[in-house]
Amino acid sequence: MNFTRYNSTKVPRFLKTIAETSKPPLTKSKVVNKPFGLPVPILLNPKSNSKRSLRNEFLGSEAKEMRQRQLDHDIKHSPFYESKSFTNTNGKIFSPPISYFKADKSLFFPNFNGNVINGNETQIHKLFKDKVSLVRVFSTVSGEKCTETYFKSVDGVDYLKDYEQFEQVYPKAQVIDINIPIGWAKRLVVSLAKPGIKKSLPVSRQNTYFVLPDSLFSYDIKAELNCDNSCSGYIYLVDSEGRIRWATSGYASDSEKELLYKCLSGVTKELV
Numbered sequence: 179m180n181f182t183r184y185n186s187t188k189v190p191r192f193l194k195t196i197a198e199t200s201k202p203p204l205t206k207s208k209v210v211n212k213p214f215g216l217p218v219p220i221l222l223n224p225k226s227n228s229k230r231s232l233r234n235e236f237l238g239s240e241a242k243e244m245r246q247r248q249l250d251h252d253i254k255h256s257p258f259y260e261s262k263s264f265t266n267t268n269g270k271i272f273s274p275p276i277s278y279f280k281a282d283k284s285l286f287f288p289n290f291n292g293n294v295i296n297g298n299e300t301q302i303h304k305l306f307k308d309k310v311s312l313v314r315v316f317s318t319v320s321g322e323k324c325t326e327t328y329f330k331s332v333d334g335v336d337y338l339k340d341y342e343q344f345e346q347v348y349p350k351a352q353v354i355d356i357n358i359p360i361g362w363a364k365r366l367v368v369s370l371a372k373p374g375i376k377k378s379l380p381v382s383r384q385n386t387y388f389v390l391p392d393s394l395f396s397y398d399i400k401a402e403l404n405c406d407n408s409c410s411g412y413i414y415l416v417d418s419e420g421r422i423r424w425a426t427s428g429y430a431s432d433s434e435k436e437l438l439y440k441c442l443s444g445v446t447k448e449l450v
Contacts, residue, residue, distance in 0.1 A: 203266060
């Protein structure tokens with residue numbers, strides 16, 4: 179019997195979805211040993227083109243496929259899957275590379291326009307200019323706590339609470355926060371908490387603390403950034419051109435903190 183026709187038959191979408199949802203939670207961290215990110219600094223929220231057909235935007239085949247892939251992602255990344263993966267790996271969804279990536283090999287962090295905690299609108303790649311940035315990305319309290327552990331230096335200084343000390347030690351560096359609450363309830367909580375968040379931050383950080391809608395970071399962007407588990411938190415070392423030079427996730431060990439600041443110093447030396 180000739181099986182060619184059967185082998186070439188396109189796999190139905192629902193079977194692909196079932197295959198994705200059947201994958202077990204992570205049991206160990208993914209290993210990152212090569213640059214990751216975007217090939218170009220894509221602007222995630224450009225101004226809409228008035229000439230674009232709304233029918234094509236919402237009903238076109240490409241839009242339908244994107245919505246289906248988003249649904250597949252959401253089904254797979256259930257609260258149980260993400261929570262269990264977080265527990266199994268101690269939040270370390272991926273382990274950091276042993277050193278920072280070379281500039282000419284590195285890929286980009288996405289670009290976007292967004293409101294910072296003081297109410298101003300800015301573009302993140304404009305903030306990257308002339309600085310080396312430690313970008314914190316988190317969506318939950320557990321994720322935020324993960325990222326905080328990287329700022330408690332080996333000398334016992336908490337750089338987030340004593341940001342002036344951080345600026346003195348690393349005058350060409352800055353911390354950028356990206357808070358992405360998921361779901362209307364969490365968005366409401368964060369929105370109500372904005373005055374308190376602003377009050378807790380030094381003035382120099384109020385223009386680098388973003389609160390963004392989760393719709394801005396689609397499933398494919400999160401996948402490219404290795405940050406598609408909302409329970410964890412992520413740190414990206416980004417150079418002045420917006421390239422990801424090093425990254426990590428989860429709770430920090432002393433050796434990882436030492437590695438982070440070694441990489442920060444190394445990339446900072448490239449600034450002229």
